[in-house]
Structures are given as structure tokens and as C-alpha cells.
Amino acid sequence: MKVSSIPSLRSKLLATLSAFVIAGAMQLTPHSTAEDAGNLYNTAVDIRMGERYFERQCSRCHGFDATGNDEAGGPNLTGRLRNASTDVGIFNVIRNGVQGTAMLPVAPDVPDATVWQLVAYIDSLRYDPSSVVLDGDADRGASLFTGKGDCTSCHMVNGAGGRMGPDLSRIGEDNTPEDLLIAMTNPHEEVAPRWWTVRVTGPDGEQREGFRMGEDSFALRIMDQDENLWSFRKSQVQNYQRVEASTMPSYEGELSDSELDDLVAYLFSLRREVLSQ
Ligand code: HEC
Ligand code: HEC
Known part of the structure; x- marks a missing residue:
């Protein structure tokens, strides 16, 4: 008897077994498990479809323009979201709801494509800088950032700057202009544990x-x-x-209102990509 054939048989068996387990696991998740492959449904048409669906199904709680409805308890969706910071996160909130709140999952027969279109619509409210009119001037803001404001001593943008604060290369993506102003005038308001x-x-x-x-x-x-x-x-x-306070100084009073506006315009322009409309 050839003893050497035993291990190879065993590994073959294991391979079959794990293939079976993988197939079984895939069957348990009929809906896509929202991997971060990027949203494939984010053309202008998708955004429009998402908006229409939103107006019909979501606006009674979140407001017609998604800025929230205090009475119905649906929060504003045009700023930083509490439960989701990525497209996948938003997808999951819509698909699964937020347990213990009025935010219920969408009906199981709503296709993933529709959920992604909702994600694209919600993204467009925040990510599309062309829909936002700002007082400040982004170019002047860029000069302040590296010059008078000395923000680069702590912050990095696209590889240049310091490490005593978060990298701001994509800070415009998930912050509203108001968020950005508050970050500069009231840095202690929200400090992530990483920066304690x-x-x-x-x-x-x-x-x-x-x-x-x-x-x-x-x-x-x-x-x-x-x-x-x-x-x-x-x-x-x-x-x-x-x-738990921030090590970032407040720029309230340190910089003029128009300088702060310029910095907001600059920070808001910092994003990986601009949605094509
Ligand atoms: C019955 C009211 C109601 C309806 C209808 C509703 N929502 Fe919500 N939604 C809520 C509430 C309340 C929350 C806040 C949950 C919490 O406390 O975290 C929420 C949270 C959310 C969030 C997360 C917000 C955040 O800051 O993290 C998203 C995204 C969202 N809803 C999208 C939608 C979409 C898209 C629809 C339509 C398909 C929808 N909602 C329909 C009530 C509603
Ligand atoms: C002494 C270091 C330091 C300087 C100088 C500094 N920052 Fe910060 N900044 C931080 C730290 C640390 C944080 C993270 C803690 C917090 O949120 O306040 C932060 C946070 C921020 C955030 C929020 C980032 C996020 O992920 O939410 C913004 C926006 C920002 N800074 C902009 C600026 C601008 C613009 C300037 C210049 C006018 C500046 N900072 C100067 C240290 C600094």
C-alpha cells in the first residue's frame, strides 16, 4: 500500500469540502453583500432615478430635499451621516435599516440597483461641489492653507505637509461647508479618539x-x-x-470671516473625484 497517496487524498477532500462551504455561503446571501467595488449606478440618470424614488418613499421622513424632517424624525442627509461614512455604509443602512429606529429596511424585492441609485442620489447632495455656491475663493484658500494659516505644519494634502493632524486630501468628500467651518472655529466639538x-x-x-x-x-x-x-x-x-480636546487651535477671530470662507472653499474642493453630470 502506498502511504504517500493518503495525504493527497486528504487534501483533495479538504478542497472539495471548502468549495462546498464557499458555495453554501454564497447561497445564503442572495443580495449583493455590498463590497467596496464603487457604485456602478452613479450616472446623472441614476441620480435622477434615485431622487424620484427618494421623493416617493423617503421624503415623508427625510424631507423633500433630504434636509430632514423634525416631526417625522428623519435626519438631514445632506451633511455628514452618523451611521455611514462610505457608499457601502449608506447602502447597508438603506438595505438593512437602523435597528430600533423608524428607519426600516427597504422592501426585500427592491433591487440592489435601486438602492445604489439612492446611494448615488444621497452622494450627489454632498459630493457634487458644482451644486454648492460658496462665498470663498478656493485658490486664495489654498494660499492661506500653506501660508498665513500654516495648516500644513500639521496637515498633509496630497503627500505634502505634517503628521500632527489628519490627512485632508479628501476632506471635501464627506463634509459640508458648515462641517468644515466648524472644524476650524470649534475644533474641540468632535475629536476622533485617534487625536486624543x-x-x-x-x-x-x-x-x-x-x-x-x-x-x-x-x-x-x-x-x-x-x-x-x-x-x-x-x-x-x-x-x-x-x-479629549483637540490639539488644533481655533481660528475663530484669528482669521477674518472672508479668510475662513476662502479656506472652506479650498477644503471643500479637496476630493478624489468630482461626479460627472
Ligand atoms: C418612517 C420614517 C423614515 C423613512 C420612510 C425613511 N427613513 Fe431613513 N431614517 C429615519 C430615521 C428616524 C433615521 C435615523 C436613525 C437613527 O436614529 O440612527 C434614518 C436614517 C437614515 C440614514 C442614515 C442617516 C445618518 O445620519 O446616518 C439614511 C442614509 C437614510 N435614513 C436613508 C433613507 C432612504 C434612502 C429612505 C427611503 C428608501 C429612508 N431613509 C426612509 C426615518 C425614515
Ligand atoms: C497644531 C496642529 C494643527 C494645526 C496648525 C491645524 N490643525 Fe486642523 N486638526 C488638527 C488635529 C489634531 C485635528 C483632529 C482633531 C480635531 O478634529 O480637531 C484637526 C482637524 C481638522 C479638520 C477636521 C478633519 C476631519 O477629519 O474631520 C479640518 C477640516 C482641519 N483640521 C483644518 C485645518 C485648517 C484649515 C488649518 C489651518 C487654518 C488647521 N487645520 C490647522 C491639528 C491641526
Whole structure:
């Protein structure tokens, strides 16, 4: 008997078995599982179809122009969305609803294509810069960004700038002009945990503050304002404090209203692609 044939038989069996499992899993999900392949339904016609469907099925809660309806409780969909930051996220909210709220799933017989057209319509409310008229001038804003405003000391745009704040190369995509103004005038309002800082008093009694770069049971690493890395052994840390405020200064009063408008126009123009109409 040839012993060597046994493993190959076994691996063949495994291969068949896993092919079976994959086929089975695919059968369980008749609707597309919304992979991030991009929205294939985002032509001007799709957007128009999505809008029509929206007006019929969604506007009673979200308002005719999707800016929200306080009485019915449907939120404004033209700004940053709470439950979804990507097209796939929006798709899933519409397909599955938001559990425990009035936002019910669309009927199961509504085809995925229709849901994608709704996504395209909702995107167009935020992503289409040509439909938004801004007071500011994006070119002047770009000069302020790298010049007087010194935003590049912390922010990167298309590979140039600092690392002490988020990369803003695509910041216009999921923010309204109002969001962008608030980010500059009231930076503490919404700070993602990634940008919280910690204040650590080490064994030398010296206090250092910075972004948390790494932490395990024994050690903590932070990066301070000058991009120096500091490591602390936890057993030697005398004091440790989390600061949820932003390290970004407010530009309210620091820059004039028209300068802020120019920066908003510039930031709003920062996006990967502009929807072709
Ligand atoms: C009966 C009222 C109602 C109808 C009809 C309705 N919605 Fe909603 N929708 C809501 C509510 C309420 C929420 C907020 C849920 C929550 O609290 O997170 C919501 C949330 C959403 C969100 C997420 C918003 C966010 O900020 O994350 C999207 C997107 C959305 N709805 C799209 C639609 C679309 C598209 C339709 C039509 C197919 C629709 N809704 C129909 C009530 C409704
Ligand atoms: C000292 C560093 C620093 C400077 C200078 C700075 N920022 Fe920021 N900025 C940050 C940090 C950190 C965050 C993230 C925390 C927060 O949301 O405030 C941030 C957030 C932002 C956001 C929101 C980003 C998002 O993902 O929502 C915008 C927009 C922004 N900054 C624009 C600017 C502009 C425009 C300037 C110049 C006028 C500027 N920043 C100057 C550090 C800085």
C-alpha cells in the first residue's frame, strides 16, 4: 500500500469540502453583500432615478430635499451621516435599516440597483461641489492653507505637509461647508479618539503630552508636538491623564470671516473625484 497517496487524498477532500462551504455561503446571501467595488449606478440618470424614488418613499421622513424632517424624525442627509461614512455604509443602512429606529429596511424585492441609485442620489447632495455656491475663493484658500494659516505644519494634502493632524486630501468628500467651518472655529466639538492626547508624568517627574502611538500591559509610547517619541514603562509612570480636546487651535477671530470662507472653499474642493453630470 502506498502511504504517500493518503495525504493527497486528504487534501483533495479538504478542497472539495471548502468549495462546498464557499458555495453554501454564497447561497445564503442572495443580495449583493455590498463590497467596496464603487457604485456602478452613479450616472446623472441614476441620480435622477434615485431622487424620484427618494421623493416617493423617503421624503415623508427625510424631507423633500433630504434636509430632514423634525416631526417625522428623519435626519438631514445632506451633511455628514452618523451611521455611514462610505457608499457601502449608506447602502447597508438603506438595505438593512437602523435597528430600533423608524428607519426600516427597504422592501426585500427592491433591487440592489435601486438602492445604489439612492446611494448615488444621497452622494450627489454632498459630493457634487458644482451644486454648492460658496462665498470663498478656493485658490486664495489654498494660499492661506500653506501660508498665513500654516495648516500644513500639521496637515498633509496630497503627500505634502505634517503628521500632527489628519490627512485632508479628501476632506471635501464627506463634509459640508458648515462641517468644515466648524472644524476650524470649534475644533474641540468632535475629536476622533485617534487625536486624543495623553499627559504622562514619567519617573523623572517631568510631564509630557502627545498622541498615543502604542500601548500594551507594560509600556506606553507617545509622540509629542515636535514628533519626538517617548516610551514609558507603566510601572514607572507617576500620573497618566487622557485629554479629549483637540490639539488644533481655533481660528475663530484669528482669521477674518472672508479668510475662513476662502479656506472652506479650498477644503471643500479637496476630493478624489468630482461626479460627472
Ligand atoms: C418612517 C420614517 C423614515 C423613512 C420612510 C425613511 N427613513 Fe431613513 N431614517 C429615519 C430615521 C428616524 C433615521 C435615523 C436613525 C437613527 O436614529 O440612527 C434614518 C436614517 C437614515 C440614514 C442614515 C442617516 C445618518 O445620519 O446616518 C439614511 C442614509 C437614510 N435614513 C436613508 C433613507 C432612504 C434612502 C429612505 C427611503 C428608501 C429612508 N431613509 C426612509 C426615518 C425614515
Ligand atoms: C497644531 C496642529 C494643527 C494645526 C496648525 C491645524 N490643525 Fe486642523 N486638526 C488638527 C488635529 C489634531 C485635528 C483632529 C482633531 C480635531 O478634529 O480637531 C484637526 C482637524 C481638522 C479638520 C477636521 C478633519 C476631519 O477629519 O474631520 C479640518 C477640516 C482641519 N483640521 C483644518 C485645518 C485648517 C484649515 C488649518 C489651518 C487654518 C488647521 N487645520 C490647522 C491639528 C491641526
